[in-house]
Amino acid sequence: MLSLVLRRVLAVVPALLGLALAAAVVAALAGPGWTQALGAALAALPATLALVLPALALGTGLGALLGVMGGAGAVLGWVGPAMPGFLLAAVFAATLAKAPVLLGLAALALPAAAQATTLAGRARAGAEDTVLLAARGRGMDGSALLWRLALPLGLSAAMGGLRSAVAGTVTAAVAVENLSGTGFSGAGRLFVEAARAGDAGMAVAALAGLCGLAVLLGALGRALHGWIDPRARMA
Amino acid sequence: MHEPAGTDPHWRDGPWQKAGQRLTAHRPAAAGLTVLAALMLAVAAGLVAGGGPVGAALAAGHQSLSFALLAGLGGAALGLLWGGAAVALGERAERMMMTPAAALTGLPLALALPLAGGLLGPERGLAPMAVVAALIAAPAVAVIARDELRALLRREFLSAVQAAGIPNGRRLRRHILPNTVLPLAAAAWTALPRALMAESLASLLGLGLPEGVTGWGTAIGAAARAGDAVALAGPALLLALTLWALHGVGDGMRLAFTASTPGGRR
Numbered sequence: 134m135l136s137l138v139l140r141r142v143l144a145v146v147p148a149l150l151g152l153a154l155a156a157a158v159v160a161a162l163a164g165p166g167w168t169q170a171l172g173a174a175l176a177a178l179p180a181t182l183a184l185v186l187p188a189l190a191l192g193t194g195l196g197a198l199l200g201v202m203g204g205a206g207a208v209l210g211w212v213g214p215a216m217p218g219f220l221l222a223a224v225f226a227a228t229l230a231k232a233p234v235l236l237g238l239a240a241l242a243l244p245a246a247a248q249a250t251t252l253a254g255r256a257r258a259g260a261e262d263t264v265l266l267a268a269r270g271r272g273m274d275g276s277a278l279l280w281r282l283a284l285p286l287g288l289s290a291a292m293g294g295l296r297s298a299v300a301g302t303v304t305a306a307v308a309v310e311n312l313s314g315t316g317f318s319g320a321g322r323l324f325v326e327a328a329r330a331g332d333a334g335m336a337v338a339a340l341a342g343l344c345g346l347a348v349l350l351g352a353l354g355r356a357l358h359g360w361i362d363p364r365a366r367m368a
Numbered sequence: 369m370h371e372p373a374g375t376d377p378h379w380r381d382g383p384w385q386k387a388g389q390r391l392t393a394h395r396p397a398a399a400g401l402t403v404l405a406a407l408m409l410a411v412a413a414g415l416v417a418g419g420g421p422v423g424a425a426l427a428a429g430h431q432s433l434s435f436a437l438l439a440g441l442g443g444a445a446l447g448l449l450w451g452g453a454a455v456a457l458g459e460r461a462e463r464m465m466m467t468p469a470a471a472l473t474g475l476p477l478a479l480a481l482p483l484a485g486g487l488l489g490p491e492r493g494l495a496p497m498a499v500v501a502a503l504i505a506a507p508a509v510a511v512i513a514r515d516e517l518r519a520l521l522r523r524e525f526l527s528a529v530q531a532a533g534i535p536n537g538r539r540l541r542r543h544i545l546p547n548t549v550l551p552l553a554a555a556a557w558t559a560l561p562r563a564l565m566a567e568s569l570a571s572l573l574g575l576g577l578p579e580g581v582t583g584w585g586t587a588i589g590a591a592a593r594a595g596d597a598v599a600l601a602g603p604a605l606l607l608a609l610t611l612w613a614l615h616g617v618g619d620g621m622r623l624a625f626t627a628s629t630p631g632g633r634r
Contacts, residue, residue, distance in 0.1 A: 148471065211396075212612070214561075214611055214612050214614075214615030214616070215608040215609065215611055215612035215615075216608060217565055217569075217611065219565075219568070219569045219572055220568070220588070220604060220607060220608060222592075223572060223588045223589065223591075223592035223600065223604065224592075224600065224604055226592040226593075226595070227591055227592045227594075227595055227596060227597045227600045228597045228600075296473075296474040297473065297474070299474070300473070300474055300475055300476050300477070301476075303476040304476040304478045304479060304569065307476075307479060307482075307569075307573070308569060308572060308573065311573055312572075312589075312592050312593070324479065324482075324483075325482065325486075325573050325575070327486070328482055328483050328485065328486025328487065328573075328575055329486055329574065329575065330486075331486060331487060331489060333487055336483055336486060336487070337483070340479055340480075340483055343476055343479060344475045344476060347474060347475055347476055348474065348475070351474050
C-alpha cells in the first residue's frame with residue numbers, strides 16, 4: 134500500500150512543481166512580495182485540507198454504502214446534480230448559522246456522497262447478474278453479500294470518480310470558507326479576499342495551492358482505488 | 369405479422385426521430401426538457417410581469433441563463449474543436465493535446481472565473497467573463513468529444529465501409545460526419561451546466577457578473593450573507609432546478625446518442 138501511495142504521489146510531483154513555479158512567476162511579476170504570497174498560501178492550505186478531506190472521506194464512503202444498498206441512496210443520487218456544494222453552503226449559511234463547521238462539512242460531503250451513490254448503484258446493478266448472482270447461488274447471505282462483495286464493488290466505482298469529486302469539493306470549500314463567517318480561514322478565503330482586492334500575486338498563489346491540493350488528493354484517491362481494486366493499479 | 373416497410377414506425381422513422389425517441393424515453397431527460405421549457409417560459413414571463421421576489425428571481429435567471437448559454441456555446445465550440453483536432457491530427461498529437469485536457473478536468477477550474485472577475489475589477493465586461501467561462505468548460509467537452517470520436521471510429525460499420533473500398537472523402541461525408549453529430553451534441557451539452565455553475569459560484573462570491581447585473585448567484589450570495597432565507601429560496605430553487613434539468617438532459621443525451629457510454633446506443 135505504501136509503495137502504491139508513494140508511486141502515485143511521485144507521479145504528480147512534476148505537476149505540483151509546475152503549479153508552484155507558475156504561482157511564483159505570477160507573484161513575482163505582480164509585486165516584490167512573492168515569497169510572502171507563496172508562504173501565506175501554503176500556510177492556509179492545512180485549514181482547507183481539514184475541511185475537504187473529512188468531507189470527501191465521509192461523503193464517498195457513505196455514498197458508496199447507500200448506493201449499493203439502494204432505496205434512500207437512489208434518491209440522493211437522483212437529486213445530486215441539483216445540489217452543488219456552493220449552493221448548499223449558501224443555503225446552510227442563510228438558514229442554519231449555528232454550527233458552521235458541521236454544516237460546512239455537510240455542504241461538502243453531500244455532493245460527494247450523491248456522486249458516489251450514483252456510481253456505486255450502477256456498479257451494483259452491473260454485477261447483479263454475474264458476481265452477485267453467483268454468490269447467491271453459492272448460498273451467501275444478504276449481509277455477507279453486501280459487506281464482502283457489493284460494498285467493495287461500490288467503493289471501487291466511487292473511487293474511480295473521485296477525481297471530479299475532489300475538484301468539486303475543493304471548489305465548494307472556497308464558498309464554504311467565505312460564507313461561514315469566521316468559521317474557517319483557509320486558502321479559499323485567502324483566494325477570494327486577494328481576488329477582491331485585485332492582488333494578482335496572492336490570488337494566483339492561493340489558486341495554485343488549491344489546485345495542488347486537488348492534484349495531491351486525486352493522487353491519494355488513485356492510490357486508495359488501486360488498493361481496493363487491483364484492476365485500477367494498471368491505469 | 370409485420371407491416372410492409374414504410375408503414376411500420378420502426379422502419380419509417382429516421383435516425384434523428386429514433387434518437388429523439390430514445391432521449392424522451394429516458395425519464396430524467398424528458399423531465400429535464402419539460403423543466404427547462406417551463407423555466408424558459410417562466411423567465412420570459414417574469415421579465416414581462418416583473419415585481420416581487422418571484423419576479424426578481426426570474427429576472428435574475430434571465431441574466432444567469434443568457435450568460436451560461438453564451439459561455440456554454442463558446443466552451444462547446446472550443447472543446448469540440450480541441451477534441452476533433454486531437455483525433456484528426458493523429459495519435460501523437462492526440463496524446464499531446466488530450467493529456468493537458470484530461471489533467472485540467474481534475475482541477476478546480478471553476479475558480480478561474482472569480483479570479484478573472486477580481487483581476488478585471490468592478491468595471492469588468494460580460495464578454496471577457498464569458499470567454500473565461502468558455503475556457504473553463506472546454507477541457508471536459510474536449511475529453512468527452514475525443515472519447516466519442518474514438519468509440520465511433522472503432523465501430524464495425526466503418527470497418528465495413530473501409531473494406532468496401534469507399535473513398536476517404538465519401539466515407540467522411542456519408543458515414544462519419546452524420547454519425548458524429550448526435551454524440552458530439554451530447555458532449556457539447558456538458559458545457560452548459562459547467563458554465564452556469566462557474567458563473568453562479570463566481571457571482572455568489574461577488575466576483576462574477578458585472579456590478580448592476582444580478583444573476584441567481586448574485587442574489588443567493590447576497591441573501592446568504594444577510595441570512596435572509598426567504599430571499600434565498602427563489603433563486604436557489606430555480607438554480608437547483610435548472611442544474612438538475614441540464615444534468616438530466618445531458619445524461620439522457622449520453623445514453624441515447626453515444627456509443628461509448630455503458631448502456632448507451634450501440
